[in-house]
Amino acid sequence: MNKWLLAILLSLSLGWAYAQQDVNTESTANSGAEENYQFADEQQRQLFLTLTAELRCPLCQNQNIADSDAMIAHDMRRKVYQLIQQGNDEQQVLDFMKSRYGDFVHYQPPVTPYTMWLWLLPVLFAVFALVMITRKQRVQEPSDLEEKLARADELLKREE
Amino acid sequence: MSKNLRFALPVILFVVMIVFLGFGLFSDPRERDSMALGKPLPPFELPDLYDSNRIYTPQDLTGDVTILNVWGVWCVTCAVELPYLTALREQYGVKFVGLYYDQDLDPDFGTKTLARVRNEVTSMLNRLGNPYQYQIFDVVRDYSLDLGVTGAPEHFLIDRKGHIRLHHIGDINERVWTHKIKPVYDQLIAENNSAVINE
Numbered sequence: 001m002n003k004w005l006l007a008i009l010l011s012l013s014l015g016w017a018y019a020q021q022d023v024n025t026e027s028t029a030n031s032g033a034e035e036n037y038q039f040a041d042e043q044q045r046q047l048f049l050t051l052t053a054e055l056r057c058p059l060c061q062n063q064n065i066a067d068s069d070a071m072i073a074h075d076m077r078r079k080v081y082q083l084i085q086q087g088n089d090e091q092q093v094l095d096f097m098k099s100r101y102g103d104f105v106h107y108q109p110p111v112t113p114y115t116m117w118l119w120l121l122p123v124l125f126a127v128f129a130l131v132m133i134t135r136k137q138r139v140q141e142p143s144d145l146e147e148k149l150a151r152a153d154e155l156l157k158r159e160e
Numbered sequence: 161m162s163k164n165l166r167f168a169l170p171v172i173l174f175v176v177m178i179v180f181l182g183f184g185l186f187s188d189p190r191e192r193d194s195m196a197l198g199k200p201l202p203p204f205e206l207p208d209l210y211d212s213n214r215i216y217t218p219q220d221l222t223g224d225v226t227i228l229n230v231w232g233v234w235c236v237t238c239a240v241e242l243p244y245l246t247a248l249r250e251q252y253g254v255k256f257v258g259l260y261y262d263q264d265l266d267p268d269f270g271t272k273t274l275a276r277v278r279n280e281v282t283s284m285l286n287r288l289g290n291p292y293q294y295q296i297f298d299v300v301r302d303y304s305l306d307l308g309v310t311g312a313p314e315h316f317l318i319d320r321k322g323h324i325r326l327h328h329i330g331d332i333n334e335r336v337w338t339h340k341i342k343p344v345y346d347q348l349i350a351e352n353n354s355a356v357i358n359e
Contacts, residue, residue: 058192059310071263072310075301100308101193 011092037081044084051080051093058101173280194316194327201322202306209295210258210278216296222322225348226255227341228319229292229316230304234263235278235312240289241331246289248337254345258295261304261312318340 039045052066057073065073065080076097079117097105109115197201201218208214221228229245231238248254262277281295298304307316308331316325326344328336 070311071301075305077306098195100195100305101310102192102308104192107253111186 037077039084047090048081048084051084051090052077054094054106055080055097056105056107058105064107172322192329194324195321196307196316196324197327199324201318201324202303204296204303204306206296206298206303207256209281209297212274216291219324221257221318223320224255225319225345226257227345228257228259228318230259230261230298230314230316231312232261232263237331238313239284241313241333242285242288242291244293244331244337248332249291254291255293256291258292259298259303259307260295261298261301273351313314315341317344317348319351 007154024104032071037048047067055065055076057063057065057070057076059070060068065076071113072133079096080093081131083096094106103110109118111119203218205215205217208216211265216255233239245254246258249256262272271307285292305311307314308327313331315326315328315332316324317328319325325348328341330336333343
C-alpha cells in the first residue's frame, strides 16, 4: 500500500516539475523575441510581435523569426525593429523583406495564378467526389429489383 | 464512363501524386535563388576589412567578372572551401572578393574588437590559403540582408557591369565549380572579351 502511495506522490511531483519547466521555457521564449528592444508605445510593440510571428526564417525550416535563434533571424528581428522605429507600417516592412527573400519569407502566401490552386484544389476535389458518389448511387439501382425481391420471398417461404 | 477509364483514372492520379511528392521529397528546401538575381548589386558603402578608411561601393565591383564570397571564420564550410577557392584563383585567375561578416560581433552589443576579428581572419587565411583580392567588411550584417543571404558560405557571380548573374548557396567544390559555376563564368568572361574587342 505504501509503495503505491509513494508512486502516486512521485508521479504527481514529476508532473508538477514538468509544468513548472513549461512555464519557464515559455517565458524565455517570449523574452527571446523581444530581446532588448524598447518601444515608444504599446502599438509599436504589438506590431513588432505580429511581424516577427508572421515572418518566416529563410534558413531554418518552418520557424518564424520570433522563435528562431539562427543569426539570420536575429538580424531580421533587428531590421524589423529598425524599420518600425523609422515609422514604417506593417505592409512596408513586409515589402522590404519580400523584396529580399521573396514570398517565402511571409507565412501568408499571396493569391497568384500559381498559388490559387492551394485554395481551389480542395474545393474541386470535394465537388468531384460529391459528383462521383451521387452518380454511383444512381447507377447501383438494379433494374430487376422486383424480380429479386420476389425470389427472396420465395426463399423465405421455403425456409418456413 | 468506360470501364478502362474508371480503372485508369485513380492510377493516373496516383502516379501524378507520387511524382509530385517525389519532387518535393528530393528537392532541397534551402535552395532558393536570391531575389537580387539578375539585378545590379544593391547599393552599399562598406569599409575594407583591414582598412576602415577605404570605403567600397558597387562601383568597385564593376569592370571584372567577380565572385563575391560571403563568409566568416566561424563558418566551418567556409574553411573547407578556402583551399579550393585559392586553387581557382591561382589556376584560372578567378577574382574573389570576400564579403566578411562576423557572427560574434553583435551589432547591439559589440562584444568583439575589430583587431581581434582581423587577427582571426589573417591566421585562418595563412593556414588555409587566401583566395581574396580584398575583403569588404559587412559591419552590422546589413548588406547580407540586402543580398538575401541566409547563411555562409554563399557566392554571387557578378558580371562586368555589376549585375548579379548567379547565386550559389553552400560551398564551391570541384563538382559545383565544373557543373554550375564554370559554364556561367566562362560565358561572362567571353562576354567581357567580346565587349572589350567591340570597344
